[in-house]
Amino acid sequence: MAEQLAQLVREVERLVTAPYVPSLQDLHDLVQQSKSSTIGAWALCKPCQVGLLADVLVEALSRSRVALPLITAFASASSFRDVLLERHPVILDAFLEKAVDTNGAEYLPACVTLFSSPLPVGVVPPARIAPFITKLVGMMAENPCVETVTPIHALISGLKGSPRILNDIPSEIMSNLQLEFTKTLRNLDDHMGNLLCLATFAQIATALSTTTKIQHGSDTPWLLNIKHFFGQKRGLKTLDLVVLRVILACSSSCNLAPPDAAESIRLAICIADAIEPEQKQAWMAGNTPKIAKLCEKAVGDGLYDQTQTMAILFLHTLLPAHSLPSQLRELGIKALLFKNSQEAMEKIPHQLIPRLAKSLAESGEPATRQLLAFTFGVLRGNKWSGIGEMAALHLAHLVLAGMQEVHAEIMLSSLNNSMLPLREVLGEVVEYFPRQPSESQCSGRAWCASELSTKQNGLFLSLLRLYNRASARNGSDIIMKSFMGRVEQSMPSLSCAFSTTTPKAFRGSLALHDRHDFSSTQINRNWRSGVTELFMQNAQTSHEIMMRKIEDTCFDLERRCHDVEGPLRAVEEERDLYASENEQLRRQNEELNEQLKAQNTETQTKLRNSHDSFIELNNEKTRLEQLLQTQCTYTDELTMSLESAREELQQQQRSSEKALLVEKEKARSKELEMMATLTGKDDQLEDLQEEMCSLQMKNEQARQSFDQMSSEKATLSELSSSLEQELASATEALKQTRLYADEKEDELSRLLAQEEELRKELGSVESTVAQQNLEIERLYSRLEESEEKSRSEIEKLKHDHEVEASWTTSEMAKHETENRRLQAAMQAAALDASRDAQLKDKRIHHLERKVQALRDERAAKAREFSEAQQHIGRLMGVMGFSANTPESNAPPRHQRTRSSVNATPTARVPQTISDDENGIQLEESFESMASNFNGPTPKRPRGNRKSTILPYDLNTPSAAAPKTKSPPGASGTSRSVRKPLAEADHNSPTKSQLSSASKRNQVDDAFQETQAPGNSEENRLHNLDLDMDLEFSKDFLFSSTAFTGSTDQIPPQ
Structure with missing residues (x-):
């Protein structure tokens, strides 16, 4: 198709720009070999030459036998037909006049093609359309077949968009049409013919569903008979017939060609749309096996792509979105998006693409995300170029049109996760909005640059409208709607130079003399x-x-x-040299700008890294402060534990002194009580030993914590070990006291000696406790010093960060100065180049x-x-x-x-x-x-003697x-x-x-x-x-x- 389209573009451009009246035979041969979709693609890519071609073909009607077939072929594109009727509004009535005549059979296809799409708003419908329909119905009654039914179906399909024309047709003609079509349905044994008749009835019923009562009254029998096919009387049978025809088209036993099978499914879609919704629900509730069979046929292997695509489209239009199988949704997205856009536009009718996009958008959020991703890619223009980009833009417009028809609540729920990508795309594209074409004329290209820019701007506005609809809050939707209206009104009209010219502007002239003026005179036959x-x-x-x-x-x-x-x-070569130098300077300027952007990016990266380092230092400072606070708390707990141990030792000392006094006074009478007292003291000493063990463990933990911070923790462990030795010596002394108590005879003397030893030991313990307090105070001072040191380091880091920030600022200022200098140099170079160019x-x-x-x-x-x-x-x-x-x-x-x-x-x-x-x-x-x-001229001599005078010497x-x-x-x-x-x-x-x-x-x-x-x-x-x-x-x-x-x-x- 791409090669045919390129040939068609070149041939049309050659015709419309010819300096003389061209021959149309080459274009006719090319159109005969091309598909109808190729003509539609040409009208989409080169709308600026549509009007010129229409003028050339109309001008050639009186002298070329292929002009009328070419008009018939190109009129299948609605844009060509609209421009043709706009520039030559009389041509429609003139063709109808010829077609109604008995010898005007060659004008019938042209008239049918001109009416195959809705007429423009400004075109007045001709009065000869009623006899034209009568003639077509008469031809179908004489020979009922697909060839005679197809023109009437195409005509009614075009008039569906203009109900006022159908209302103007007399009831007798419409009644005759309904009668003949009903006879054909009963007697014609042809699947395509039956589908064409039903599709024609569906078009009439859909177009005249609301307006015919006003025009013809409420009891129009021919319209009631048509509506019976889609209502309660025959709606179920009609839908059952249509689904069976689709299943047959998808089966391997179908005897239709792939294009005919796809066309039959399109007719089935048209018929199913006309059936009342209640009848559809009733049929789907009672025919689940047929639906499953159709789904199985649609997703099976061995089908042609076009047939499978149309079958999937039929299921999407028939079944609700929430009841579609996941495999059907995936195939629908694949058929619409994951193929070449030109192929998708060729296989799927343009009027059905929005319906498929709507069904996919209603099926769930993943499909909506994929549709939006396709639209974003088209707007960025990264994957397509030229003809492919034009087709992708048109497809994206149709997809967005279908998505905008989805209910607001469903659409908003599906767009929640796509708002960020949508915002990013709009932010990227708004810098280039509105896009302008690079050239004012598209000669030599296969697409029109002005039309490409117009479609890109329209797609951006559609996406912006969708974003506004999704993010509207508190009346902002109304404000944005008015703003969007103003933007669309103020958009510049981008038109190609071809759209404002006529074929006569390219014509030349050459005056030739009549060759008869140069004919020789009659020969005089004498001497x-x-x-x-x-x-x-x-x-x-x-x-x-x-x-x-x-x-x-x-x-x-x-x-x-x-x-x-x-x-x-030489001057021209010098001018070209200056132009090349200017281009080189421009490229150097672009490279310098890119280098400047890279340097700015690197500087911003450094600043970002510095900021991250500063944040990490703040986090480290916070962690150190928390650790210091934890150590302070732990030191307070140790101090409280030591004070409690001191108080217990003092209490034990006082109790021991009291016990010794009692033993001195009572001697042997209190011996048993003394033993009990000694036993209690032993228990207290054991408790004290346990407490000292716990203190040792705590000191060990403190030592491990302080080892991580400084080298002073080793000194603390040594002090803890010495304290343990002193406690061990005290334990041994108590054991000796227990041995002395066992001796009954020498108990008093030993007790006295032990008392003295206990006093000495208690003094040593007090001195040890005092040393421990001093050590704790020293640890407090070391902790304060470490805290001051951490503060000083933090201040230093802050100072270093400020110095680095000031250096970075100065570097940025230097870069900006260098950039300004480069820009000034560039401007000077540009001025010199322009001055030299002026001199040249x-x-x-x-x-x-x-x-x-x-x-x-x-x-x-x-x-x-x-x-x-x-x-x-x-x-x-x-x-x-x-x-x-x-x-x-x-x-x-x-x-x-x-x-x-x-x-x-x-x-x-x-x-x-x-x-x-x-x-x-x-x-x-x-x-x-x-x-x-x-x-002097020589004279003729007299007589026969020779002249001796020469004419010249x-x-x-x-x-x-x-x-x-x-x-x-x-x-x-x-x-x-x-x-x-x-x-x-x-x-x-x-x-x-x-x-x-x-x-x-x-x-x-x-x-x-x-x-x-x-x-x-x-x-x-x-x-x-x-x-x-x-x-x-x-x-x-x-x-x-x-x-x-x-x-x-x-x-x-």
């Missing part, structure tokens, strides 16, 4: 005619020799003109003026040469007819031939001679010839061309002396040369006045020697060499 013929042959020979000389001279003149145009070509343009204009002056001079000299040549021809004619007899004219002829032969090497000079010398020799040879012709020095190079002044002097012809003709070479020289001087003076303020470079080309002596014009090389006048005509042999 005068023979003499005249002989002289004409001699003149022709001389003329050919002279023309060869002129050809050589003109060749040399062309070479000289080529050399004159050399500086202009001025030089080019100066050269063009000089070249124009030289051309004027050449044209003047060419006119002089033409007049001289005509005068020479007249003189030669006079010389030829004044001879007496052939014998008397023989010597002059011989002499003239010899002079011509002698003059040939004079004109054909070698290439080593300069150009000025060649021009001077040619001029002097012409002057000598003119001076010889100015001599070939031996005179004036007849020979000079061999030496003479200065321009001398040649001008010789020409001024010999001017018999100059006196007879006011256009003399001297005058033309003076006038041309004065013109060149005037041009140079004007250019010097305009270029006086310029620099020295502007005057560089002023010294070019462009005032060359050009004798002939390139435009006048061979146009003035033919004989003119009645005497120049050569009679045929």
Whole structure:
């Protein structure tokens, strides 16, 4: 399809831009080989040439037999049909007039195609449509078959969009149509014919469901009979028949071709849409096996893609969205999105794409996300280009149109998870909105750039409208609607140059003379005619020799003109060089901008990293503060535990002192109580030992914690071990006290000694506790020092961060300064380039003026040469007819031939001679010839004696061309002396040369006045020697060499 579309685009563009009335046969052959979808794709990609093609085809109706078939083929595209009716509104009625006639069978397809889509709003419906329908119904009644039913179905399908036209058709015609179609349904044994009849009834019932009661009344029998097929009376049977036809189209036993099978499913969709919803629900409730069978057929393998796509579309339009199987939804999305957009547009009818998108959007949030993702990709334009992008944009418009028909609540619930991507896409595209075409004319392309930009802008506005609908809160929807309306009204109208032109703008013209004016006169068969013929042959020979000389001279003149145009070509090459340099500077500017963006991105990344480091340092500070607070709490707990141990020791000391006093007073009477007391003391000592063990464990934990922070934790562990040794010694002393108590005789002395030892031990314990307090105070001081150190480090980190931030700010300022400097340099370069371009343009204009002056001079000299040549021809004619007899004219002829032969090497000079010398020799040879012709004409002699007077003397020095190079002044002097012809003709070479020289001087003076303020470079080309002596014009090389006048005509042999 892509190759056919490219060929069709090239052929149409060739026709609409032809400089003459073109032939349509090639386009007709191409259309016959292409599909109908190709024409629709062409109208979609090149809408700017639709109107031009319509004008060309209408213009060719009176002279080409293929113009009408081409209009029929292209009218299948609704855009072409609309433009055709807009530019030529009479054509519809004219075609109907021909089609209703008995001999107008060839106009029937054209009329059906023109009515196959709804008419535009501004088109007035013609009155001949009723007899046209009558003729179509009569043809169908005579031969009921698919070929005769299809035109009526296409006609009614188009009129469905214009119910007012159907209402204007008389009831008798519609009743006849209903009757004939009912007979065909009963008698026709053809699946496609039956579906076409039912689809036609469905179109009529849908179009006239509400308006016919007003037009025809409520008891219209023909309309009631049509509605019975879709209502309570026959609705179930009709739907059952339609589903069976779809199952048959999807089965392997179907005898229809794949396009016909897909068309039958499309007709089934049209019929199912016309059935009443209650009848649909009743049928689906009682025919679950048929639905399952249809689903199985639709998702099975072995089906053609187009047939399977239409079957899936039928199920999506028949079944509710929530009851669709997941496999059907996946196949529907695959058929719509995951294929080539051109293939999807070719396989699925355009009017059914929004319905499929609506069904998929109602089926759930995943399908909605995929539809929006496809639309986002199309708007970004990353995957498609050219024709594919145009098809994808059109498909995206249809998909969005279907999604916007979904109920608001369902749509909002499905769009919740797609709002962020939608916002990102709108943010990306709004920078380029509205898009403008890169070129004003799309010649040579397969798509129109203006139409592409228009579709992109429309898709963006549709997405923005969808986003506004999804995010509307508290009356903002009304504000955005009004704003969107203003935006759409203020959008610029993007139109291609083809859309504003006509085919006649490309037409050219060429005036040709009638060839009968050049026919020769009748030959006079006498001796005068023979003499005249002989002289004409001699003149022709001389003329050919002279023309060869002129050809050589003109060749040399062309070479000289080529050399004159050399500086202009050099200036053009220099201009192209400057243009390439300008393009290179622009690219360098873009590269510098990209580098600047990269540097800005890197700087922002560094700032972001610095900020993250600062946050991490703050988190570390917070963690250290929490750890310090935990250690302080733990130290407070240790202090409280030590104070409680001290109080217990003091209590034990006081109880021991009391016990010793009691033992001293009571002695042996209290021995048992003393033992009990000692036993209690042992228990207390054991408890104290356990508490000391717990303190040891706590100290060990504290040691492990303080080992992580500083090296002072080792000292704390040593102190804890010494405290454990002292506690162990105290335990051993108590054990010794227990041994002393066992001795009954020496108990008192031992108790006293033990009391003293206990006092000493208690003193040592008190000193140990005091040392422990001092150690705790020292730990407090170390903790405070570590806290101060952490604070100082945090302050230092803050200071370093501020220094780094200030450095980064200074670097950004430097980059901005560098960017401004680069921009200033770029602007200066652009100004220099523009100034140089202006200088080059001025030089080019100066050269063009000089070249124009030289051309004027050449044209003047060419006119002089033409007049001289005509005068020479007249003189030669006079010389030829004044001879007496052939014998008397023989010597002059011989002499003239010899002079011509002698003059040939004079004109054909070698290439080593300069150009000025060649021009001077040619001029002097012409002057000598003119001076010889100015001599007296020889008289006819009396009698038969030979004339001794020659017409002109070939031996005179004036007849020979000079061999030496003479200065321009001398040649001008010789020409001024010999001017018999100059006196007879006011256009003399001297005058033309003076006038041309004065013109060149005037041009140079004007250019010097305009270029006086310029620099020295502007005057560089002023010294070019462009005032060359050009004798002939390139435009006048061979146009003035033919004989003119009645005497120049050569009679045929």
